[in-house]
Amino acid sequence: MRIVIIGNGVAGIEAAITVRNREPDWDITIISEESDHFFSRTALMWVMSGQLSHRCIEPHERDLYARMGFRRVRARATGLDAEARTVSVSGGEPVAYDRLLIACGSRPRPSPWSGGDLPGVGHFVTMQDLEWLEREVHGGPSHGGRPPNPDAHVERSEVGSPYWPREVGATKRGRRPERPAVIGGGLIGIEAVEVLVHAGLRPKFLIREDWFWPIALDEAESTWISERMREHGVDVRLGENVEAFEGGGALEALVTDQGRYDCDLCVIAIGVVPNTEWLAGSGLELERGGIVVDEGLGASADGVFAAGDCAAVRWVDGGRRPEQLWYTARDQGRVAGRRLCGDRAVYDRGTWYNSAKLMDIEYTTAGLVSMNVEGEQNWFHEERGPVRSTTRIVLEGGRVIGFNLLGRRWDHAVLIRWIEEHRSLEYVLAHLNEAAFDTELVPPLVIPERAKKQELSGVAFSVAPGHMPAPAVRG
Numbered sequence: 403m404r405i406v407i408i409g410n411g412v413a414g415i416e417a418a419i420t421v422r423n424r425e426p427d428w429d430i431t432i433i434s435e436e437s438d439h440f441f442s443r444t445a446l447m448w449v450m451s452g453q454l455s456h457r458c459i460e461p462h463e464r465d466l467y468a469r470m471g472f473r474r475v476r477a478r479a480t481g482l483d484a485e486a487r488t489v490s491v492s493g494g495e496p497v498a499y500d501r502l503l504i505a506c507g508s509r510p511r512p513s514p515w516s517g518g519d520l521p522g523v524g525h526f527v528t529m530q531d532l533e534w535l536e537r538e539v540h541g542g543p544s545h546g547g548r549p550p551n552p553d554a555h556v557e558r559s560e561v562g563s564p565y566w567p568r569e570v571g572a573t574k575r576g577r578r579p580e581r582p583a584v585i586g587g588g589l590i591g592i593e594a595v596e597v598l599v600h601a602g603l604r605p606k607f608l609i610r611e612d613w614f615w616p617i618a619l620d621e622a623e624s625t626w627i628s629e630r631m632r633e634h635g636v637d638v639r640l641g642e643n644v645e646a647f648e649g650g651g652a653l654e655a656l657v658t659d660q661g662r663y664d665c666d667l668c669v670i671a672i673g674v675v676p677n678t679e680w681l682a683g684s685g686l687e688l689e690r691g692g693i694v695v696d697e698g699l700g701a702s703a704d705g706v707f708a709a710g711d712c713a714a715v716r717w718v719d720g721g722r723r724p725e726q727l728w729y730t731a732r733d734q735g736r737v738a739g740r741r742l743c744g745d746r747a748v749y750d751r752g753t754w755y756n757s758a759k760l761m762d763i764e765y766t767t768a769g770l771v772s773m774n775v776e777g778e779q780n781w782f783h784e785e786r787g788p789v790r791s792t793t794r795i796v797l798e799g800g801r802v803i804g805f806n807l808l809g810r811r812w813d814h815a816v817l818i819r820w821i822e823e824h825r826s827l828e829y830v831l832a833h834l835n836e837a838a839f840d841t842e843l844v845p846p847l848v849i850p851e852r853a854k855k856q857e858l859s860g861v862a863f864s865v866a867p868g869h870m871p872a873p874a875v876r877g
């Protein structure tokens with residue numbers, strides 16, 4: 403049996419390991435354009451800030467491929483012939499499969515503005531983006547090392563690929579940037595801001611919306627994050643629309659609907675889209691770029707499956723779109739691996755959760771938050787004392803359906819259990835500290851009686867229809 407997997411990310415590698423653990427003799431080929439080794443994309447910022455090396459963000463030993471007998475093809479997949487069961491790769495012979503998994507992830511949403519291809523303008527999503535930003539900001543690797551074979555794909559890649567090396571504005575200009583900017587108010591945007599602050603720069607952060615990350619945070623929660631960014635010297639500019647980049651040989655200025663700013667480095671973080679443009683003409687059913695899959699992650703062609711950021715799965719609201727999260731990509735990869743083995747496995751993401759750090763503020767979410775569930779009510783408490791935190795609990799029909807928590811660390815497994823047990827607000831408030839994580843050093847959260855009995859508000863804020871993906875959508 404010939405298994406071919408496109409993608410060396412978490413979905414692809416989890417699938418490959420699942421198959422190998424079951425089928426020691428099957429042929430497994432992994433095609434990846436971006437990197438020789440699987441790495442944790444979520445940890446790119448720690449490499450950029452010099453706190454981890456490239457090797458540190460590779461979860462497996464580098465001999466995994468040899469040990470597991472994975473054939474590795476470092477090239478760009480350029481097309482799929484689902485009838486002939488072959489994948490064409492740039493600069494090589496087509497690769498034949500009996501069963502195929504497409505786990506080709508996301509690419510950054512490209513700049514809609516003129517000048518977006520100037521040296522000095524880039525993204526922060528791929529290994530090649532990391533290298534570009536390291537060279538812009540530090541003049542070279544942040545941690546005294548490069549990934550192995552970073553450019554091995556170049557002959558088998560193409561301009562316009564998300565893994566194509568970008569030109570460095572600092573090299574053209576002959577000096578490092580002094581006036582950086584980040585565009586886009588989501589998680590990748592705030593990570594880009596953080597790494598620039600860590601490098602001693604004071605970026606502008608341009609956000610089109612009225613507050614940072616409205617898809618996940620309400621106004622009060624978000625205002626706190628903006629305040630914290632400003633304390634770190636970030637020029638947070640809300641409700642401002644970018645119109646163009648300007649420059650001769652490299653980026654020199656950024657034009658918005660409110661002014662023209664000198665700017666010599668810009669990270670565009672306006673979201674990610676499925677990396678599936680190479681499938682045009684393959685006949686595979688796509689929806690908004692995502693590969694449409696059934697509940698077992700089967701795509702619309704026989705023997706073809708999709709998992710991770712590129713797979714459009716069914717959501718609780720009935721819509722189909724990718725989930726774009728690390729743990730859902732991992733779980734989908736495991737299910738897809740079982741499908742590749744011939745099992746009748748089904749993907750069920752269960753109650754969803756996510757956690758992150760927004761600057762130095764902890765963030766945990768679980769369940770249905772910001773989903774505009776009909777009849778939902780929100781309970782909100784802001785703590786201002788030795789610890790600053792916010793607690794938002796979402797209710798529907800008297801039972802807790804979601805949590806949005808800032809400023810303290812919480813154990814999402816406990817929060818999920820309460821949601822699945824259909825607990826009441828009174829129960830959750832009485833037991834909340836059982837979900838606390840940092841119990842040794844952080845005093846327990848004390849909620850005043852009058853706050854417990856507050857009048858509940860309706861939907862905390864409104865998101866336009868069609869913009870309802872759950873909180874962790876990156877951008």
Ligand SMILES: Cc1cc2nc3c(=O)[nH]c(=O)nc-3n(C[C@H](O)[C@H](O)[C@H](O)COP(=O)(O)OP(=O)(O)OC[C@H]3O[C@@H](n4cnc5c(N)ncnc54)[C@H](O)[C@@H]3O)c2cc1C
Binds near residue numbers: 445446447528680711
């Ligand atoms: C900066 C950043 C921070 C993040 N932080 C978090 C976080 O805190 N929490 C969280 O849950 N999620 C986070 N995410 C999202 C998370 O990283 C992704 O959801 C996850 O990595 C998706 O995994 P994947 O395997 O589907 O795809 P990817 O990791 O994108 O892997 C795609 C693979 O496909 C290959 N590929 C793509 N196209 C082709 C082609 N045409 N030919 C050959 N190979 C191809 C690439 O080489 C790559 O190996 C973050 C993302 C970014 C960018």
